[in-house]
Amino acid sequence: MYNEGRSSRLMPLLKIDNQEIEVKSGTTVLQAALKQGIEIPYYCYHPALEVVGSCRMCLVKVEGMPKLQVSCNTYIGEAPEERKIDGKFDMVVDTKDKIVVQEQKNILEFLLLNHPLDCSVCDQAGECYLQDYSFKYGNAHSRFDEDKRVRANVYLGSQVLINHNRCILCSLCVRFTREISGTNELFVEQRGYNSKIATVEDNPLDNYLAGNVTDICPVGALLSTDYIHKNRIWNLNKQPSVCQDCSVGCNVDVFYQKDKIFRLSPRENHDVNGYFMCDIGRYGFHRYEEIDRITSPMLKSNGIFSEITWAEAMTKIVDEIGLNDGNIAGIASPFHTNETNFLLGNLIGNVIGILPEIVDEELQYPSGFRISGDRSPNKQGMTDVCPQIMEAFADKFDKKNIKLLYVLDDGIDRKLDKKWSNIFSEMNLIIVQTYAMTEIAKSGDLLLPGLAPFEREGTITNDRKRVQWLRPSLSSQGESRPDWEILTTILNELSEESPLFTDLSQVIKAMGESFPKYKDLSFFKIGMNGLSLNGAAKD
Numbered sequence: 001m002y003n004e005g006r007s008s009r010l011m012p013l014l015k016i017d018n019q020e021i022e023v024k025s026g027t028t029v030l031q032a033a034l035k036q037g038i039e040i041p042y043y044c045y046h047p048a049l050e051v052v053g054s055c056r057m058c059l060v061k062v063e064g065m066p067k068l069q070v071s072c073n074t075y076i077g078e079a080p081e082e083r084k085i086d087g088k089f090d091m092v093v094d095t096k097d098k099i100v101v102q103e104q105k106n107i108l109e110f111l112l113l114n115h116p117l118d119c120s121v122c123d124q125a126g127e128c129y130l131q132d133y134s135f136k137y138g139n140a141h142s143r144f145d146e147d148k149r150v151r152a153n154v155y156l157g158s159q160v161l162i163n164h165n166r167c168i169l170c171s172l173c174v175r176f177t178r179e180i181s182g183t184n185e186l187f188v189e190q191r192g193y194n195s196k197i198a199t200v201e202d203n204p205l206d207n208y209l210a211g212n213v214t215d216i217c218p219v220g221a222l223l224s225t226d227y228i229h230k231n232r233i234w235n236l237n238k239q240p241s242v243c244q245d246c247s248v249g250c251n252v253d254v255f256y257q258k259d260k261i262f263r264l265s266p267r268e269n270h271d272v273n274g275y276f277m278c279d280i281g282r283y284g285f286h287r288y289e290e291i292d293r294i295t296s297p298m299l300k301s302n303g304i305f306s307e308i309t310w311a312e313a314m315t316k317i318v319d320e321i322g323l324n325d326g327n328i329a330g331i332a333s334p335f336h337t338n339e340t341n342f343l344l345g346n347l348i349g350n351v352i353g354i355l356p357e358i359v360d361e362e363l364q365y366p367s368g369f370r371i372s373g374d375r376s377p378n379k380q381g382m383t384d385v386c387p388q389i390m391e392a393f394a395d396k397f398d399k400k401n402i403k404l405l406y407v408l409d410d411g412i413d414r415k416l417d418k419k420w421s422n423i424f425s426e427m428n429l430i431i432v433q434t435y436a437m438t439e440i441a442k443s444g445d446l447l448l449p450g451l452a453p454f455e456r457e458g459t460i461t462n463d464r465k466r467v468q469w470l471r472p473s474l475s476s477q478g479e480s481r482p483d484w485e486i487l488t489t490i491l492n493e494l495s496e497e498s499p500l501f502t503d504l505s506q507v508i509k510a511m512g513e514s515f516p517k518y519k520d521l522s523f524f525k526i527g528m529n530g531l532s533l534n535g536a537a538k539d
């Protein structure tokens, strides 16, 4: 709070709507107001983009200035002593003055001149700033009796459609392609009445970050072709979670209804992804829709799988582990949670490998946003909690003693090379814990149905050592069970002590006891933004 007795302040003193606050020099009036919980409507401002001050929606009255000022482009600094207002304020701002309220109405009337009244069919309805501000700050009626300008919809890229009639020319999308993706596909074509968003010739909006423009567009002008007319926002549930399509681990909101995902949007986290996500992750959930799921335990006999009960599967596993005298090998997975890999390590002991890694091109954007070449979400966590994993497992594996293989399958259909096929062919029994009938599942003998990515709960650790909370959005299918629970059941069956673990939090606790980096971990501590294992708040 401002100290009357201080002769020289470190921070300028702002009076805004009769509230006195100290702010960092160089803060804009809009930022200061938002931080203080004072609402100023705005369109063209985005905290990650250059300020242009073009929409005029954020006008405020600043004492001593002849005209209203755009609050997103008005910076607060220390005024010389003789120019301080009431002897102490560096700036005095009114966001609710009569003239501000009138200007807000005027701006909205102007923005709506050519805007169609199509909220009822617009995908943005329910989360549209034109709709919300018109209701809160606009006029109930328009004086515009002329015909509205009508333009046809245009595909800007394969996944983004523009409805020009709804565009308010805030230029957020243009600045995104200049400053965040650095791909420069969009620009404002023509001037004045003829202005419209267009792509630079022969350069469609098809970069891996393109989907973000549909999130930042404040109105229903930019539409994702993947979601258009599929649902309404008020029908959907929102679950905060983490993308599992690369080792960055972007924070996301999963929007779903009745066990079907409709869309993914980035969730703000400045320690991971900022405000954005890539299209690989955004549309990645579709992979799981058509997949050939395994929904009950299955045993192969004469080359044919038949369903069995969980009790039969458990009996078979316990008998086989006994018969093979503990000579078993395991395959951990960077696609599974820390808890599942930790439990696999407990079950198997020392002979553990991983399947060939899934890698692709590493992409780095000018804004610092990156898509990792490691397309698995949890290699860091897997190696932390399963440190016995052997490198080049298929080369070093001595199959003489090992006759039972337990595979945590990652659900990815891949062909195994000769070395791996040889390992598989030498086994007496291959147990595959999986959610899909992959090539690996097909080569197994006993299949245990686990959960698919958006059904799982647990922790994963990204490649900057941030542990994040994976929350489920969809329910499990058929007889399938959480992967940690399957391994826990086996461990409990094999243990002389009665149940080792009965729930996920006990597994997390045990993991922390074995691996001190993960000590005292809990979902509560991980929270929405994750927890860094580097010991600092930031990675």
Ligand code: SF4
Residues within 6 Å of the ligand: 162, 166, 167, 168, 169, 170, 171, 172, 173, 174, 197, 216, 217, 218, 219, 221, 222
């Ligand atoms: S399309 Fe959307 S983000 Fe782009 S200028 Fe128009 S309103 Fe703004």
Ligand code: SF4
Residues within 6 Å of the ligand: 243, 244, 245, 246, 247, 248, 249, 250, 273, 277, 278, 279, 280, 281, 282, 370, 371, 372
């Ligand atoms: S960068 Fe990686 S984690 Fe982020 S959205 Fe893309 S695939 Fe998902």
Ligand code: FES
Residues within 6 Å of the ligand: 041, 042, 043, 044, 045, 052, 053, 054, 055, 056, 057, 058, 059, 070, 071, 072, 073
């Ligand atoms: S948000 Fe300030 S002018 Fe647009």
